[in-house]
Structures are given as structure tokens and as C-alpha cells.
Amino acid sequence: MSEAKKVVDARGLSCPGPITNLTKAYRDAKNGDVLEIWATDPGFKSDIKAWIERTKNELVELREEKDKIIAIIKITAKK
Amino acid sequence: MINMAEKKKFLIVGGGAGGAILANSLVKDFDVTVINDSPYHYYWPQLLQIAFRNDYSNLYRSLSSLLVKGVNLVIDRVKKVDLQDRIVTLSNNKTMNYDYVAIAPGVTIEHKGIDGNEKLVEQYGDFHSTPQNASKVFDVVSNMKKGTFVIAVGDPYHRCPPSPYEGILLADEVFRLRGVRNDINMILAVPYPRAYPAETFNEVLEPILKERGINVMTFFTADKIDTENKKITSLEGEELSYDAAIVVPVHKGPKIEIKPDDAINQDGFINADKFTNQILKYDDAFAIGDASTSANAKTGVTAHLQAKVVSKRVLGLDARNTGRTNCPTELGFEKGTFVISDYNHPAAKVPANTINFIMKRLFADAYWDIIRHPEFWDPIFDVYFENTQPEVLWKLFR
Numbered sequence: 260m261s262e263a264k265k266v267v268d269a270r271g272l273s274c275p276g277p278i279t280n281l282t283k284a285y286r287d288a289k290n291g292d293v294l295e296i297w298a299t300d301p302g303f304k305s306d307i308k309a310w311i312e313r314t315k316n317e318l319v320e321l322r323e324e325k326d327k328i329i330a331i332i333k334i335t336a337k338k
Numbered sequence: 339m340i341n342m343a344e345k346k347k348f349l350i351v352g353g354g355a356g357g358a359i360l361a362n363s364l365v366k367d368f369d370v371t372v373i374n375d376s377p378y379h380y381y382w383p384q385l386l387q388i389a390f391r392n393d394y395s396n397l398y399r400s401l402s403s404l405l406v407k408g409v410n411l412v413i414d415r416v417k418k419v420d421l422q423d424r425i426v427t428l429s430n431n432k433t434m435n436y437d438y439v440a441i442a443p444g445v446t447i448e449h450k451g452i453d454g455n456e457k458l459v460e461q462y463g464d465f466h467s468t469p470q471n472a473s474k475v476f477d478v479v480s481n482m483k484k485g486t487f488v489i490a491v492g493d494p495y496h497r498c499p500p501s502p503y504e505g506i507l508l509a510d511e512v513f514r515l516r517g518v519r520n521d522i523n524m525i526l527a528v529p530y531p532r533a534y535p536a537e538t539f540n541e542v543l544e545p546i547l548k549e550r551g552i553n554v555m556t557f558f559t560a561d562k563i564d565t566e567n568k569k570i571t572s573l574e575g576e577e578l579s580y581d582a583a584i585v586v587p588v589h590k591g592p593k594i595e596i597k598p599d600d601a602i603n604q605d606g607f608i609n610a611d612k613f614t615n616q617i618l619k620y621d622d623a624f625a626i627g628d629a630s631t632s633a634n635a636k637t638g639v640t641a642h643l644q645a646k647v648v649s650k651r652v653l654g655l656d657a658r659n660t661g662r663t664n665c666p667t668e669l670g671f672e673k674g675t676f677v678i679s680d681y682n683h684p685a686a687k688v689p690a691n692t693i694n695f696i697m698k699r700l701f702a703d704a705y706w707d708i709i710r711h712p713e714f715w716d717p718i719f720d721v722y723f724e725n726t727q728p729e730v731l732w733k734l735f736r
Contacts, residue, residue, distance in 0.1 A: 276537075278535060279494040279495065279529070279530070282494045283493075283494060283495060285573060286573055287604075300684070309531045310531065313574060336575065337573075
């Protein structure tokens with residue numbers, strides 16, 4: 260099985276929000292995959308950290324660009 | 339006056355809120371045909387009223403009674419839409435061509451998308467699929483005496499984002515009225531970091547859930563259900579035991595073949611621009627409502643507003659979606675609120691009160707008239723939406 264990198268574009272979403280898109284992508288992902296999530300919702304930074312803490316996946320990078328917040332996640336904890 | 343012969347052909351696939359409002363808004367200027375797979379138009383929010391109040395009153399009406407004179411209605415299933423050749427194929431392989439098409443058939447509910455949910459729904463029902471399943475929920479909440487009652491979300495892209503918390507609060511109302519609430523542990527399990535995904539609105543909701551003694555399990559997306567041992571496992575790797583449970587099922591796009599293939603995403607939803615509803619490069623094709631990726635929330639108001647945008651765009655106006663939501667929600671015990679947001683503003687903190695509950699009920703009762711008479715309701719809604727913009731509400735409710 261090959262590992263994949265997928266971009267999840269959740270820009271402009273605040274209700275229900277970017278975690279919705281992440282959950283959807285997580286269902287289809289497998290261990291080793293990398294998800295790159297783009298968001299503009301300011302609450303996303305703390306939400307993604309909480310998600311990582313609960314699910315025990317790996318947060319590779321969390322950075323803010325001019326027009327978006329980018330989180331890069333490596334899926335490592337899927338059962 | 340435009341002669342019938344000169345009017346362009348506008349096909350609308352689906353006669354739900356979006357399709358019917360679009361048809362009624364276009365009939366003066368186009369030769370409009372609605373194709374729907376059933377003679378009935380369902381008001382899906384009524385499933386909650388069936389599930390927790392055994393109230394079937396607003397469930398459906400005949401679609402023909404909701405369409406303005408002059409709109410053609412075809413009752414058939416659409417098999418295929420070819421955007422390149424402008425051809426719609428029906429179940430009997432009969433084809434129809436068009437100058438414009440709008441695809442608005444809603445979602446497909448797939449219980450099998452979550453392992454064990456087909457069996458679970460047979461036992462306890464749900465309030466996102468059919469009236470029959472909603473009536474099973476009413477049997478459960480009317481008879482349960484003790485144990486753990488769970489509502490868990492299995493798919494965050496479900497219809498009506500507030501419905502899971504509405505469901506648990508209405509169940510709480512039933513249990514309290516029956517005098518069994520003290521013996522029932524109630525759990526709302528959601529994929530989000532908090533009870534409601536939008537943090538701002540969560541500030542309204544969370545104190546209500548707390549006051550009513552409802553436990554919230556966060557970051558829990560129902561993934562597998564073991565109906566023998568009565569356990570739900572989440573995508574995130576945790577377990578939840580239940581005595582009765584409802585899992586909000588997986589929603590997929592419509593079962594219609596759409597050409598070219600890149601017009602739909604991996605879940606079958608139609609890729610449409612979130613501002614204009616246009617499908618890819620086809621300026622004669624639109625997708626609106628739940629079936630479309632352009633809907634940021636799968637709600638009737640989104641379909642309604644998108645239908646109005648499309649009806650203006652095809653007349654040459656530069657109308658655009660603002661992403662406005664306007665979800666009236668019930669909290670039980672005659673309290674209600676609204677989840678109101680748009681692309682640029684998070685959900686406002688609209689307080690829970692009885693006026694908002696009455697507004698929700700009035701809206702539900704006016705629903706059929708709103709569909710049938712856009713000429714009467716459009717100016718009323720223009721005033722309503724103008725004065726309840728999220729930026730206005732944000733100034734009122736801080």
C-alpha cells in the first residue's frame with residue numbers, strides 16, 4: 260500500500276469548521292499518510308492541537324501564512 | 339412578454355426546497371421542467387418532530403401542489419446528466435436536452451458506511467433517513483426506563499448541523515416528562531473539539547447541555563458498532579457503551595452518473611462554486627443544496643438562498659452566495675435559538691429563548707407557502723436576512 264499526501268482545503272469555513280473536513284479525510288486515510296490542512300478559522304490552531312493530543316497522531320508542522328493556517332499531520336495512530 | 343417558443347429550456351433535477359424554489363422563481367422567464375423521483379416533497383426537519391414528538395403534520399406535500407402554474411413536472415429517476423452534450427437521461431433511457439440545468443436532488447443516506455449501523459438503525463431508528471426510522475426512535479424514547487442513551491455522529495457532513503444536539507435535548511425533554519430522566523445517562527458524542535463545532539455558538543449551547551445534565555464526548559466519530567455487546571468504537575480509537583443509541587449515518591452524494599467525471603468528488607457530491615453554484619467550466623449548469631459541495635451547511639435555507647442566486651445569475655445579474663446559514667433549532671421546553679453565520683462571520687451567539695422557539699415553529703408552518711409563493715415571501719426574506727446578518731447580530735449579542 261502506498262502512502263499518500265492529501266491537501267484538505269478548509270479555508271473560509273468556520274461553521275461547522277475545519278475539523279469537519281479533517282475528520283472526513285481521516286476516515287479515508289491510513290497510517291503513514293500525510294494530511295495537509297488549510298484553514299482560515301482562527302480557532303483552528305488550538306482545535307488541531309487538541310485533536311492531535313486526543314488521537315495521538317503526529318503534528319509535523321503548524322504554521323501561519325499571510326492568507327491561511329497550514330497544519331501538516333502524519334497519520335500514525337489509526338487502528 | 340417572452341413567447342413560450344422563445345423561452346430557453348431549464349431542467350431542474352430534484353424538487354426539494356432548492357429545486358422547487360428555483361422552478362417557481364424562474365417560470366416567468368424560462369420553460370421550466372422539474373424532474374423528481376417521487377410525487378412528494380418532504381420537509382426533512384420533521385423527522386426530529388416524529389422521532390421525539392410523534393408529530394407527522396408537516397412531513398410532506400404533493401410536489402405538484404407546491405409548483406407554480408406553468409412549471410412542468412416529470413416524476414422519474416434521473417440516471418445520468420451529461421454536461422458536455424447537455425443531455426439528461428431518465429430511468430427508462432428517455433433523454434431530455436436543455437439550455438440550462440440545475441442539479442438539486444439532495445443526499446443519499448448510507449447506513450452501511452458505518453460498520454454495524456444497518457443493524458443499529460433496525461433496533462433504535464434514526465432521524466436523518468426515513469419517517470419509519472424516526473418513528474422507531476419515538477418508540478425507544480417513549481419506553482426506555484433506565485440505562486445509557488447515546489446520540490453519536492458518524493459523519494460530520496450530515497444534514498442539519500444542529501440536529502444531533504437538538505435530538506439529545508428533545509430526548510431529554512421526553513425522559514423528563516416521563517419522569518425517568520434520573521435513571522438515564524445521556525451522552526452526545528461528536529467528532530469536534532466541543533459539543534458544537536463552531537466555537538462561538540458553542541458558548542450558547544454548552545451551558546444548556548450542562549444544565550440539562552447531558553454528557554458530551556468530544557473527538558468521537560462513530561466508526562464501528564458492535565450491536566451484540568452494545569459498544570460504539572470511534573475513528574479516534576475510543577469506546578462507548580450504550581443501552582440505546584442513534585448514530586447519525588454517512589451521507590453521500592446523489593446516485594446519478596454525472597459526466598464529466600470530475601464534476602463529482604469522491605463521495606458523489608457535485609463540485610460547484612461556493613459563490614455562484616456553477617459546475618466546473620459549464621456556465622449553463624449549476625448544483626444547489628445538499629447534493630453540492632457549494633453548500634457549507636446541508637440545510638434548507640442554504641438551498642433556498644442558492645436557488646435565489648442561480649435564478650438571478652441566469653438573468654444576467656451578478657448575485658453571489660454569502661454562505662449565510664439560518665438554522666432554527668429547538669432546545670426542548672419551548673426554548674429555541676438560531677445558528678446564523680456566513681463565509682465571513684462565525685456563528686453569532688443568538689440567545690436561547692421562547693421567541694426563537696416560536697419563530698422556528700412559525701417558520702415550519704409557513705414552509706409550504708414559502709416554497710409556493712416566492713413573490714410574496716421574497717421581499718419578507720430580503721428584509722429578514724438584511725436585518726439578521728451575522729455582523730448585525732454580533733453587535734447585538736456579544
